[in-house]
Amino acid sequence: MKNNIMIIDDEKIVGDMAKLSLEQEGYEVETFLDGESALNRMEKKSFDVVITDLKMKGIDGLEVLRNVKHLYPDTVVIMITAFANLDVAIEAMRDDVQDFFPKPVKIKELKASIKKALEKKAG
Amino acid sequence: MARKAPFRRAWRDRLRHALGRAPAGAQHDPAALFTRFQAVLAGNNRALEAITDLGEKLGGDYLFDVNYTKAAYGELFAAISDALENFTILTNHAHPGLAEILARLDRQVQRILTEEVPESDPLLIFYPEITWDLAETVGGKNYHLALLGNELRLRTPPAFAVTTRAFDLFLAHNQLSERLQALADSRNQKTDLAGLREAIMAGAMPPELETELARAARRLAGRRGAKYLLAVRSSGEEEDGDFSFAGQFESILNVPATAAAIGAAWKQVVASLFSPGAASYQLQLGYDPGRLKMAVACVAMVKARVSGVIYTVAGSGQDDVVLINAAWGLGPAVVDGITDADLYLVKKDGVAIISETRIGRKELMVVGDGAAGIRTVPTPTADRGRPCLVDKQVLELTRLAMKIEKHFRSPQDIEWAIDDRGKIFILQSRALKVDEGEKPPDPENEGANDPDLPVLMDNQGVVVRHGITAGRIFHVRSPEDLEQVPRGAVLVARHDSPQYVRVIPFVNAIITDTGVATSHMASICREFAIPTVVNTGNATRLLPAGREVTLRADSDGTITVYAGVARELLREERRSSVKLRHLYEFRRQKYLMRYITPLHLVNPLEEEFTPAKCRSVHDLIRFMHEMAVQALVADANRQAGSLARRLFGRANTLRDLALPLPIRMLLIDIGGALVPDSGRKVTPEQLRSRPLRAILRGMLEPGSWSNETMPLTGRNFLAGMTRTADPGAISAGANLAVASADYVNLSLRFGYHFDVLDSYCTDQPRNNHIFFRFVGGAAALTSRSLRIHFMARVMSAYGFMTRTRGDLLVARISNLPAAEVEQLLTNLGRLIGCARQMDAALVSEAEAERLADEFLAGKTAGDFLFDKHGNR
Known part of the structure; x- marks a missing residue:
């Protein structure tokens, strides 16, 4: 079965490009422009990987992370953000987040991170 | 938002200050002049690095957002403004047009970044007034046609453009802006498109637009009035750009030249943005309906x-x-x-x-x-x-x-x-969309044996888009039939039609009885890579509805339709329905690059090499670099000619460095670059500049400079050498070394590419650096990029940090002992000699890499055996 990935970013282009690149790798991808609609979706469906922007209006990446970990402890979370210098946040999330990428994110690295996480998860 | 308006204003103020300031004789102080020169180069280099970074990040390998683009462009703007400020002082305000060009470029980039049409845009522009920077204002169709008349002087009909500003004004006037915004935000595909079209058709023309249309009609038609007929056609923002939009919008022909008739036709064209076909096409190109802005072309009808x-x-x-x-x-x-x-x-x-x-x-x-x-x-x-x-x-x-x-x-x-x-x-x-850049036909498929299936149609028709595909035949006899087309069908019809775009995401192939490879539908099928055959004569008769078939349309024009599914022929790889270029946001960010990266100014000896011909930031950089070199040379000339210099010494004067190479090298000694009492003409033996000697050592090594391959024509700098004593003409395009005992800044120009090499080489490793930049070239971009690939591979092996993008290579290394700097410079000298003749020679990345490895193993340009065309 295909692994499925959720992408949350309030800039459409980030989700669109990620979806395009990750679908080429054989993943099933759903994109969301805000945390709220993503969490609504998550109540109905689980995802293997959640890639979320940190800074978003309304429900931000940290809150998404908390919810994911509450609902699906096994789901891998990858955080992306435009602001690279967030040591404190990174520190706080270190245990729960697979990887942390500053934007612009090299797609190749994102793919590698997803692959590694899924392999680890599969044991 | 890293760079906001106040930041930009600060730069403009600095520029204005620089432009308004009378230079108080600073250009007569050689040291100050050289400092300015270096500052221009530093600004240019920063700008080129920003361009490289933007190109890299927007190229499809990175996830980026608009904040990144804004910040990166902010850095670019700051760097180029800095260079311009210093350039203006260096050249004593000799090129006042540059600031205006930069402002125009900036205006267009801001427009793309913010998606806002400036209120200062006119509602209507006659073609002769459409300039290079107005593509977004007048839309693709107007823009291209106007340029053909204005620049190529081709015969085009009298015409004017109704701009995207008129579009915005009309929407606002009829309270439709919010409705469209809501539509764009909702991303709802099942919108009431018919309602929107009706609202546009029923909308009132804003009085100022009506006045403008009436004035334009009078100007075009004169006394003929309503007897003068126009074609009123769409000219969407992106139309005729990356995507053709061929046949997607209304074109109204024979429209009488009156404000009322033009206004009505204009509304019809604008409303066609929301026709089912056009809306479907926009969705496929990643537009949220309601986001695309429409300009309109009003062109006199040709009888x-x-x-x-x-x-x-x-x-x-x-x-x-x-x-x-x-x-x-x-x-x-x-x-x-x-x-x-x-x-x-x-x-x-x-x-x-x-x-x-x-x-x-x-x-x-x-x-x-x-x-x-x-x-x-x-x-x-x-x-x-x-x-x-x-x-x-x-x-x-x-x-x-x-x-x-x-x-x-x-x-x-x-x-x-x-x-x-x-x-x-x-x-x-x-x-024109050609299949260029796609994978070559799979030999296993194209050369495959014919499957053992009955042939229903053989070599009838014209291949519009090649491919091998299978599906069930569905006949389309009227537009209503399109609603019924099942997924994966092979659409067969009597005529071709741009209406079929509505089903293009779902069908596997299109075959028609009539039609030509140049129709609107053909353009769109190529854009979306749908195997398509037209003008078969009688496909509708030969291919019965409901039958499962395999179409094999080869790129050599061979066409066969088999009954049944020829599984052995079908490629495993399915067509990906969406590609990066189908994402509107992705294209939008890239559109700003057209005001940044293209290089139009190539040859400083051509009349076109003027500020007015600068159309990108890259052109500004190119122009400033060339003119900064000339300013330095001209100043040295002045000093050489002055009585005082003749009496009191020759320091800082311009010399001819005689090299056993077919190039002219000018030298400015800023302290200790030459043995004392050197004359106007100097030889390499008289050089004392450590870094310059090291470079020349490499350039002069046997075999480094293969003379058989000189791709130098009458249009290059050799021509400049034959010209008379105008200092500008002599130095235009010449190679210039500004050197001291431990420093060199070398501007090299070979044919159509130019290099900058800047190096300090002292006993203090901390101070030492080599900066190298290589850009331009006359060959096709692919082979130029391959040459960059070759050079980058070599320079990385030498330990340089390298960055490349398209036809630009920036490499630097620092903090190393003098002996190592000298060795690297010698290697670079060899590399420059070799690379200058590589323009047309490379055909693949693998070859570039192989040659790089051979070069590193000690082979020289001569060993690569180029012939006079640069071929091996």
């Missing part, structure tokens, strides 16, 4: 006796052939695939020769019907099988087409008409 289309590349492996389709009457006969048009193929290499003529039946033609528009009528019997062009016209059309292709530097799809007096008019030109 066309014959009309048609030219493809400057015929396709199907015939890259050296121009294809012309022609039919009697007005253009829709060809572009809407209404009739079986004439076909002319012309070999374009050398003297153009008509290689093939196929005269169509042309049973129907489209004619004007006065103010009532146009109608399709039977062609008079005598004209049906008769060629509608004579050879002379075919060759003249070819000549015009080649001129247009050369101007846009890419294959073109051109609409034209010949009026009743035999005059040729160009009506439209847009980039």
Whole structure:
């Protein structure tokens, strides 16, 4: 079965490009422009990987992370953000987040991170 | 938002300050002058690095957002402004036009970044007033056609553009802006499109737009008034750009030149943004409906006796052939695939020769019907099988087409008409989508044995888009049938139609009885890579509805339709329905690059090398670099000529460095670069500059500089050497070294590429650096990029940090002992000698890498055995 990935970013282009690149790798991808609609979706469906922007209006990446970990402890979370210098946040999330990428994110690295996480998860 | 308006204002203020300040003789102090020169170069280098970074991040390998683009552009703007400020002082305000160019470039970039139409934009512009920076204001169709008239002086009909600003104004005036915004935000595909079209048609024209239209109509038609007829056509923001939008929007022909009639036609064109077909096309290109802005072209009707289309590349492996389709009457006969048009193929290499003529039946033609528009009528019997062009016209059309292709530097799809007096008019030109850049046909498939299946149709028709695919036949007889087309069908129809775009995401192939490879539908099928065959004559009869078939359309023009599914033929790889270029946001960010990266100014010896011809930030950099070098040289010349210098010494004067190479090298000694008492002409032996000696050591090594391959023509700097004593002319394009005992800044120009090498080489490793930049080149971008690939590989092996993008290489290394710096400079000297003749030689990345490894293993340019064309 295909692994499925959720992408949350309030800039459409980030989700669109990620979806395009990750679908080429054989993943099933759903994109969301805000945390709220993503969490609504998550109540109905689980995802293997959640890639979320940190800074978003309304429900931000940290809150998404908390919810994911509450609902699906096994789901891998990858955080992306435009602001690279967030040591404190990174520190706080270190245990729960697979990887942390500053934007612009090299797609190749994102793919590698997803692959590694899924392999680890599969044991 | 890293860079906001206050930041930008600060830069503008600095610029203004610099421009307004009278230079208090600073240019007479050589040290100060050189400091300015270095500052110009530093600003340029920062700008080039920012360009490289933008190109890299927006190229598709990174996830980026608009904040990144804004910040990166902010850095670029700051760097280029800095360079311009120093340049203005260095050149004593000699080129005041540059600041205006930068402002115009900035305005366009801001417009793309913010998606806002400036309120200062006019509502309407006549074609002669459309300039290079107004693509977004007037839309693609207006822009290209206007440039053909303004720059190439081709005959185009009198015309004006109604701008995107008019579009915005109309929407605001009718309270439709919010409705469209809501539509864009909702991303709801099942919108009430019909309601929107009605609202637009019922909308009131804003009074100022009506006044402008009336004025324009009067200016065009004069006393003829309503008898003067116009074609009112769409010119969307992106139309005729990366995507053709061919046939997606309304074109209203024979519109009387009155404000009321033009206004009504304008609304019809604008409303067609929301036709089901156009909306579907926009969705496929990643637009949220309601986001695309529409400009409109109002072009005088040509009383066309014959009309048609030219493809400057015929396709199907015939890259050296121009294809012309022609039919009697007005253009829709060809572009809407209404009739079986004439076909002319012309070999374009050398003297153009008509290689093939196929005269169509042309049973129907489209004619004007006065103010009532146009109608399709039977062609008079005598004209049906008769060629509608004579050879002379075919060759003249070819000549015009080649001129247009050369101007846009890419294959073109051109609409034209010949009026009743035999005059040729160009009506439209847009980039032609060819299969270039896609994977070559899979030999296993293309060469595969014929499957053991009955053949239903064999070698009938014209391949529009090659491919192998299977599906069930579905006949489309009317537009209503489109609603029923099942996913994966092979659509078969009598005529081709741009309406089919609605089902393109779902069908596997399209086959039609009539039609030409130059129709709107053909353009769109190529854009979306749908295997398509037209003009089969009787596919609707040969291919029964409901039958499962396999279509094999090869790129060499072979066509076979088998009954049943030939699984062995079908490629494993399915067509990906979405590609990166189908994402609107992705394209939008890239559009700003057209004001940044293209290099139009190539040769400083050409008259075109002026501020007015600068059309990108890259051009500004190129211009400033060349002129900064010239300013330095001219100043040195002045000093050399002054009595005081003759009496009191020759320091800082301009010398000729005589090298056993076919290049001219000028030298400015800023302290200790030469042995004392050197004359006006110096030899390498008289040099004391450590870094310059090291570079020349490499350049002068046996074999480094293969003379057999000089790709130097009368247009390059050698021509400059034969000119007379105007210092500007002598130094234009010359190579210049500014050197001291431990420093060199070398500006090199070979043919069409130019390098900058800047190095300190002292006993203090911390101070030492080498900076190298290589850009430009006359060969096709692919081979130029391959040369960059070659150089980057070599320089990385030497330990440089390298960054490349397209035709630009920036490399640097620092903090290393003098002996190592010297060794690297010698290696660079060899590399420069080798790379200068590589323009046309490379064919693949693998080859570039192999040559790089050979070079690193000690081979020289001479070993690569280039012939005089740069071939091996």
